[in-house]
Amino acid sequence: VMTLFDEVRFRHPVLRINNRDHNIEFYKKLGFKLVNEENAIAEFSTKQKKASFVIEESPSPYTHAVEGTKKLNKVVVKIPNADEVTAILGNGVAVERLFKGKNGYAFETLSPEGDLFLLHSEDDIQQLTEIDSVNFPKNDELKEVSDFSFESMTLNVADEAAARAFYDDVFEGQFPLDIQFVQAQGADLAVDPLETWDVEILECQVPDNYDLKALASFLEDKGQTVYLDKKASVLVLSDPSNIEIWFIK
Numbered sequence: 001v002m003t004l005f006d007e008v009r010f011r012h013p014v015l016r017i018n019n020r021d022h023n024i025e026f027y028k029k030l031g032f033k034l035v036n037e038e039n040a041i042a043e044f045s046t047k048q049k050k051a052s053f054v055i056e057e058s059p060s061p062y063t064h065a066v067e068g069t070k071k072l073n074k075v076v077v078k079i080p081n082a083d084e085v086t087a088i089l090g091n092g093v094a095v096e097r098l099f100k101g102k103n104g105y106a107f108e109t110l111s112p113e114g115d116l117f118l119l120h121s122e123d124d125i126q127q128l129t130e131i132d133s134v135n136f137p138k139n140d141e142l143k144e145v146s147d148f149s150f151e152s153m154t155l156n157v158a159d160e161a162a163a164r165a166f167y168d169d170v171f172e173g174q175f176p177l178d179i180q181f182v183q184a185q186g187a188d189l190a191v192d193p194l195e196t197w198d199v200e201i202l203e204c205q206v207p208d209n210y211d212l213k214a215l216a217s218f219l220e221d222k223g224q225t226v227y228l229d230k231k232a233s234v235l236v237l238s239d240p241s242n243i244e245i246w247f248i249k
Helices: 020-029 082-089 160-170 212-221
Strands: 009-017 033-038 041-045 053-057 072-078 097-100 105-110 116-120 129-131 149-157 178-183 199-205 234-238 244-248
Touching (some): 020 033, 020 053, 053 199, 149 199, 212 234
Parallel strands (some): 149 178
Antiparallel strands (some): 009 199, 072 149, 097 105, 097 129
16 A cells, blocks of 8 residues: 655754854764755765755854753664774764674764764664774775765654654654654753754655645644645644654655
8 A cells, every 4th residue: 555655755854053163073074075055054965965964053042052851862873884984983083882783883972062873884773782992093084974874863752652643643653764752851842943952854855746735635634734835845844842844855
């Protein structure tokens, strides 16, 4: 049975950040290639432009640091080439925790905004084992990885049941990204995404011939408020944490 979600692909999160230069430097160390800077936006990709990732600078006083717990708990990024993960570790990235898996090394690192990333090349991250620190040979070769993708995200939520219900019921369990939830407390867990340095958007891509009007009707029938642009090429709705979900042609 074909569903409306069969052709939907998760592209990347958009993270709202404070200092763009610090963040660009951090993501470059992870092997993300800076491909575009426009106004507040910095976009990263790979040599072949296969992958993508976006940060949006939003300096104070318009935006402030999250009070208490952030919505974003963890982002898991898969880099299929294990040698590239080892090369990143030679780039001098600050490692919070180091792991070994069947395919190679994996590590957790914190962005300048305090966002936790796990980078790995495994088929199953459950098989990672934490190990003591290793001295990796300094790497001057790897400037960017050949590919990366966002495999899963963990969100801190004020109401775990409501968050699960949204992703399970509204998307009938077919949201194109594996999302885990952690019940948490914090003043800014459901704040407007323009107000804090946190996860702002989950961006999904649909094919050019995709019927976003049909998706809009489907979501409205599920009780959601959606925005669809005039050309029916962008659809936006918000989850219970006020994270925007975009479907873009």
